[in-house]
Amino acid sequence: MMGVTSLIVFLTTAVLTADMHPLHYRELDSLTRGSEAVNAVLATDSAALCSLILFVDSKTSSRSVSEIIGNLKASEGIAVFAVAGDNQDYNETQAQLCRMVDQARRLRQVSRCLRMMVVSDDAAFLVAFAECSLEGRLLVWSNRLLAVTRLSLQQLQQLHETFSQTNSILLLVNTVAGYLHYNMYIHLPYTPRDTKALRVASWTPKRGLVLTTHLPLFPNKFYKFLQKPSLVVAGGQYEPHVNVLFNSKTPQDTEVTFYGPMINLLEIFALNINFSYRIVRPPDGVWGAKMPNGTWIGMVGMVVRKEVDFALGPFGITAVRYEAADYTRPIVIDYARIMARRGRPEVDPWGFVLPLAPLVWAATLTTLLLLCLILLLLSKCSSYLHINRETTASYSVLDYLRVLLQQDVFVRKGSWWQRMLLIAWMTVTLVLTRSYSGNLMSLLAVRYSLQPYQTLQDAVDDPSVALIWEEDSSYVQSFRRATSGIYKAVTDLEKIGRNVYLTFSSISERAPTLVRRGDHVLVLEENSENVYIAQDFSTTERCDFYLSREKVLPLMFAMIGRKNSPLVPVLSNRIRSVKEAGLYDYWMKTSVPNSSSCAHTSTKTTVKASLSLTNLSGMFVVLVSGYGLGLLVFGLEAIIDWSKMSRS
Template sequence: MGGRVSETTSLATPEEADISGGPHGIIDDRKKYFHCSPVVFMTHHKIFAARGRPEVDPWGFLLPLSPVVWMAVGYVGNLTSLLAVRHISHPYQTLRDVIDDPNIKILLMAYVPELTLFKTVESGVYRELADLFDTERVTVSTYSNLVADMNRLARPGTHVVFDVDINFWNFMAADFSLTGQCDFYVGQSTYFPLPLSIMAQKNSPVSPAVDRDAFALMESGLFNKWMKYSLANTTACVNPPMVITVTTVLSLANLWGMFVVLGLGCGISCLVFLLEKIVSSTKPLTEIH
């Protein structure tokens, strides 16, 4: 969904179709040839990336001491589970996070107006992104190859994708249906709001009917409902957990933080004891008596 600009305009100019087969983004290039209906759906550009691997939190033993746990169900019942906490990182939430990390590459879509916009700005994060276009950190793909490139480049964690979020939700729903797990996440920051509409030929007699039906879809919320239920598991990975608990044997690998605290405590105690002995040994006998 969204389509490539070149394909959409080539369909409109020779008048091969009366209306679009689905909603497309409203951009200047398309408005030259299309009549755009009222907006039926809003999408945004976001960061799409692979989730990190579960990592042991060596300080997990401190979590039962938090006020939230004490107010909830107490210390004893939570100690065992919180010692087995695993954290899954979602490091790339914004374009700034991506640009500042020289080890990550960016996958962008060809034939989209954002590529031109990036090159026209003079400063800021978009300018910095445009400066990377001629480097190996930027890879350009097409919508026909998007799914394959997301599996090939984004899944191993070498690339993030910057595109409209509706493509990400559809991909993650299909991927969850196959694997039963959430291997990707979508960043929180949003860029470039993109309204979608049904498009028809300029001065087409069907335009009034298209406008009426599009407005009815938006007003009733029917289109949003279609989007939600068009694929199975569309909401399964909307908010994947970043903290999970697992059943595991306690070992030094996940308890070394506890021994660090114990060692520091013993060290400080010994230091205080030695200071007390030194101070007491330097006092005059009269003061001692």
């Protein structure tokens, strides 16, 4: 321990000699001989390689403590915490123990592993130690505890819940016919308080340590329950993971049925770990959020208040929730996307430019310009060399433009190179114009569905649309903490009433209707939005909604349990097996009918209809613009000619 392997003794408020009471020989003998039983117990799990912390009360003599320490083995060192004085005040004893637990936690941070032992015949002392250890998170599953006492099981019923939820063994010292006899007990988890502890081993000086069951010492009681307990599980509607079906038998009696992938997973847990369960819904209908006063609401609050043993969720993993509960292994990774109404198919008035890609338009005009420059250059050279002097200016550069526009061209007498240039350009133009005209007729029958909200910024910038969020979800908690950027802009929308918060159960009922109106968009997990789209398609046989291209706020989702609960790692092991087998992904795909019907819906729709002015409005704009430009040039030429004539 910190490089020291010798004996380490911590004294809290007084030395270990002045305030301790002497014991009779019989009492001293039972404690000192008990160290052999303790060593036998600790040796079964290589505890000799760990640090050992010993807690004793003020009634334990210094001689017995020295005898116990001398017989114990711990290569990392032994620390002793003793309550000083003969204080009968429970509150003062608890205060001293809590300070000891805090020091022991610091000791744990520099130790490779830790084993603990508490020795006392005072039930109040043991209860105070249990409360401080649990509150101070010293008594966790990885830190095994051995409690040594002469008290009977009936006198220790107050410790039943603590010992049942921790990795603890109760060592009772008994005297049978004048001989010392030690029995080791464990308390099974999730059993009533009056349930008798299970004896797993015994120790006598003659026979040593003898196991009385098939279980080892310090068994993993949560891997598979020996007795089938009934657990309370928090759950709520969260499609597609959890679905809730209400069946009203009578006006006063409503039967609630849960189904979905998470329920399938829960059934595997119940069968494999051996427990029955009862699902309860949160009264407020939310997942869980921390209030300004430090309390928790929703299913997280139910776990914190120990109203349930664990909660299904799955819950988005956030740092704030981790302060209150422990997460299991992640079950799924999901993203938030925008679900909005798909626009009605509309005509694109500028569709006549679509048959050719922009690069083709640029290449065509560039080629035309180069041909004109080559023509002018060769014409100059021909004039300089006196070749076909009469045809030097016969070919105008506008002839090539006339060919592109499919107008007539009068071929005059000229050189062979002029004819070759014209033939090559006519060939290219023929292929280009035929392809254009064929594609144009096809595109005039295409309608385009508008999808304006592809990013969160698009929705924020449109003042006519409101954003629907799940109330107190992990996404809402994330953007409310933002101080800049797009998430801060989303937070600012609350001031003008553009953020709408609904519980998850009401989202499935109201959100599709609000989004269909066109003045709302839904920001939620992609998997849940796909359920709403699939359900709408099953009803209307249309794909009226779409999801944005942008994915925001990626989160891992998992179940939650009580803080430091040993059940959480057991659930995580089962989750890993289910995920590796691909079962959960399979359940997700098969739980929603028509889940992929609208996954790849095109934004273009082909129709059979007569051409209207709307289809050709872009062409008329080009025509009118051309006439206007021609009139402008004509006017400028007239003004220039008039100016010349007036000067002359």
